Amino acid sequence: MTMTDTPRQSPERQVGTIVATRVQELYAGATSEHPGFSARARANLAQLRQLDTADPVSDVRAWNLTLSSIPGELQGAADTPNAVERAVHSALVLYAIHAQSAKVPAHKPKKRVGQAVREVAITQKPDDPTDAAIIARFHTCAKASSYNQLVRHLRGLITLLRSSDIALDYGLLAQDLYRAQQPDGMRIVRLRWGRSFHNISPQQITSAESENANVR
Template sequence: MTTASTPAPPTPVPVHRRVADLAAAHIGSWQECYLKDRSSAVAALARLRRGAGREAGETPDLWSLIDTDPLHTAAEGTRPLSEPELVRAENGLHAALTLWAFHQQSRGVPMHRRHTRERPGGLGAAVRQLMPIDGIDEPVRKRLVRAGTAPDLVTLTLRLRDIVALLRRDDIPLDYALLTGQLYLWQWPDGPAAVRRRWGRSFHEQRRRPATDENTTPDTDKDAS
């Protein structure tokens, strides 16, 4: 007699991935509409920018704009988040969305672009693109180092804003979903050191690629640096 096998339980989705996916969903919708000059998206970005440099919850105007319901419900393959997890998830989401809104302001091309192996989208890789191909711009590098040594998330967000201003100037995109997950991890003990390592690895592994790579669509690597 054949015994039916019991299906394996789904692999739990890490919290940082849940937060990253939620950021991607929000930004994907807003960015598409913003680039089509839809008034609702233009207004949403203006509201988001006003929340920059503040903790989540300090800007009531954003409560109805940033939908965090998916963090409060346990879908298949997930579990209910604890209160500390929720607080850190909401803080990371808020910080990343407000930074993206500043980055995207008045730009006619997407400033959020998902990371791929061929086109790295991590913070370190983006900072490296600000520099000469065969050299290091020390003041720019120090901005990244200074961000990594921030004492708290609000300070980190303000220091990242200085970097985003440079990226915005040069139309260099960033994977804000990836950044959201990293900002969530950064808030835990040992998190800053782990995130700094990811940014450093991303910085050193970045290589400028020819323009023909703009049309490639390799597999994404959401957990890359």
């Protein structure tokens, strides 16, 4: 590798970058003082909320709203969506749900799902956050046996975060959604979520990310 070469991001990290960039664009547009930009972004968010969270091909509007963000080299070649396409699509739909009538920005860099859930849990049960009402929904998400189940349960969890004005990092969520589709991926996602819920250091939280980083 020469001095001018830059390491190529794994597909998982590219998914995170794509989604983080897109949600920041949507937020900037929706809060813009330019009426045209604001109206377009708000219309896009409204349409995103109407899409099937798990399926990027059931509605033609997804072509422009979610799939257009994905570069050609990450697009699938088979007749079904690949892990990148599903993860980007699901994360953007979940963001739109989170952003609906939100009092604070729905996206906050470096805040994983576990940390966001803990913030809600502390408000619900300060003496023992692990016994808070939101924990049951969190556990249901973590125990999902299929991708469709995972995103369906996440949709409900996201509405609870929105109700409590708690944001999360949608780039990291997209990476988790990508990882969940890989062999043994949910085990890694559960590890990430558990560590972030219990406030283990960021270095430990990211330790699982290097495992099988380039799988597709």
